[in-house]
Amino acid sequence: MLRQILIALSHSGTMQRMTVDFPPARRVARRFVAGESREDALQVIQKMNDGGVLVTLDYLGEHVTDKGLARASVEEYKTVLETIGARGLKSGVSLKLSAMGVHIDETFCYDNVREIVAVARxxxxxxxxxxxxxxxVDTTLRIYRELxxxxxxxxxxxxAYLHRTRGDLQALIDEGIADIRLVKGAYDEPPEIAWQDRAKIQEEIIDLSKMMLTPEAREKGARLALGSHDDVVYNQVIAYAADQGVAPDSWEIQFLYGIRRDELRRLVAEGHRMRVYVPYGESWYPYFMRRLAERPANLLFFLRAAAGR
Ligand SMILES: Cc1cc2nc3c(=O)[nH]c(=O)nc-3n(C[C@H](O)[C@H](O)[C@H](O)COP(=O)(O)OP(=O)(O)OC[C@H]3O[C@@H](n4cnc5c(N)ncnc54)[C@H](O)[C@@H]3O)c2cc1C
Incomplete structure (x- = not known):
């Protein structure tokens, strides 16, 4: 229930204005967001790389309805990729189609993403x-297939929480284009299309990971990035990968910035390929609200900071 409320609030413009101007909220958000400037983000990448961790950088922004804003986002991605390249940083980028203008026009969005992928290449x-x-989901997979x-x-x-995902994954494996980050899912989806039960979602993400690690899937080029901080999940996938003789550097585990730092260090020390998703930029509000929704303890932390304790 609390999760649903927080996810609903992540779309509220009024709450957004109140939160971003509220200094304690900005302080708590810094736990999950590298900062508002490009330089903040680049410094975090350097620090992560120094600790043996790879990065995927996300320039925050979503649900853009203005072409100018989408274009500004494309320019930011291109500039940051140039700088990452020039500084030799070990980082790729992650982006959201809703920041690239998918709600304005699909072709406009495709062209924007294509431009970024070309610079990245x-x-x-x-x-x-x-x-x-x-x-x-359909639009994302259509754009992905075309790219x-x-x-x-x-x-x-x-x-993993979507009922359709098993079929989507099998199709991408068969097409030889399953370069996939598997996650549980962060949005509020109805029971008609998404599992609601935590144990069931855990079981699904483990099973889907195994599908990507079979010799047949790997022969077809499947590459797994497991995006989860859940030790039940990644420990089972690590054990399965070892069992199947999968080379440790041919798949990876991804964490979000600021979450389970001790585990991150431990997994790096154990020789696992680890990548952290590092968001930056001024539009941190919806991302921040989803992180609160995932863990009620974060909300308490936020409320305590707001009360000045
Ligand atoms: C790299 C990465 C990229 C992602 N990309 C997407 C995406 O594109 N689309 C999408 O829908 N979802 C995405 N997600 C979010 C994902 O769907 C889940 O909502 C999120 O990862 C929480 O699930 P979990 O597997 O970590 O397990 P959980 O059971 O939620 O968490 C396991 C443990 O991790 C810690 N933890 C988890 N979340 C938090 C938090 N917010 N704050 C503090 N501690 C926490 C807690 O110790 C918790 O007990 C991504 C997640 C990661 C790690």
Missing amino acids: EKQRFVRIDMEESAL RQEFDNVGTVLQ
Whole structure:
């Protein structure tokens, strides 16, 4: 219930204005967001790389309805990719189609993403297309398939909570383009289309990960990035990968910035390929609200900070 309320509030313009101007909220958000400027983000990437961690950088913004804003986002991604390349940082980028103008026009959005993927290819960097609410899954997969005809430095995300995901994943494996980050799913989806039970979602994400690690899937080029901080999930997938003789550097585990830092260090020390998703930019409000929704303890932390304690 609390999760649903927080996700609903993530779309509220009034709450957004109140939150972003509220200093304690900005302080708590800094736990999950590298900062508002590009330089803040680049410094975090350097620090992560120094600790043996790879990065995927996200320039925050979503649900853009203005072409100018979408274009500004494209320019920011291109500039940051140039800088990442020039500084030799180990980082790709993640982006959201709703920031690229998918709600304005699909062709406009496709052209924007294509421009970023082309610059990333020049710089030998990878672009991951995040997955948003269920209404965007078909469009996201359509754009992803089209991009894969021309580029191989692009992947996308599938959400284990959706009933359809098993079929989507099998199709992408069969087509030889399953470069996928698997996650549980962060949006509020109805029971008709999404599992609601935590144990069931855990079971699904483990099973889907295994589907990507079978010798047949790997032969067809499947590459798994497991986006989860759930030790039940990643420990089972690590054990399965070892069992199947999967090379440790041929798949990876991804965490969000600011979450389970001790586990991140431990997994790096154990020799796992780890990547952190680092968001930056001024439009941090919806991202921040989803992080609160995932864990009620974050909300308490926020309320305590707001009360000045
Ligand atoms: C790299 C990455 C990229 C992602 N990309 C997408 C995407 O494109 N689309 C999408 O729908 N979802 C995305 N997600 C979010 C994902 O769907 C889940 O909502 C989120 O990862 C929480 O699920 P979990 O698997 O970590 O397990 P949980 O069971 O939620 O968490 C396991 C443990 O991790 C810690 N933890 C988890 N979340 C938090 C938090 N917010 N604050 C503090 N501690 C926490 C807690 O210790 C918790 O007990 C992404 C997640 C990651 C890690």
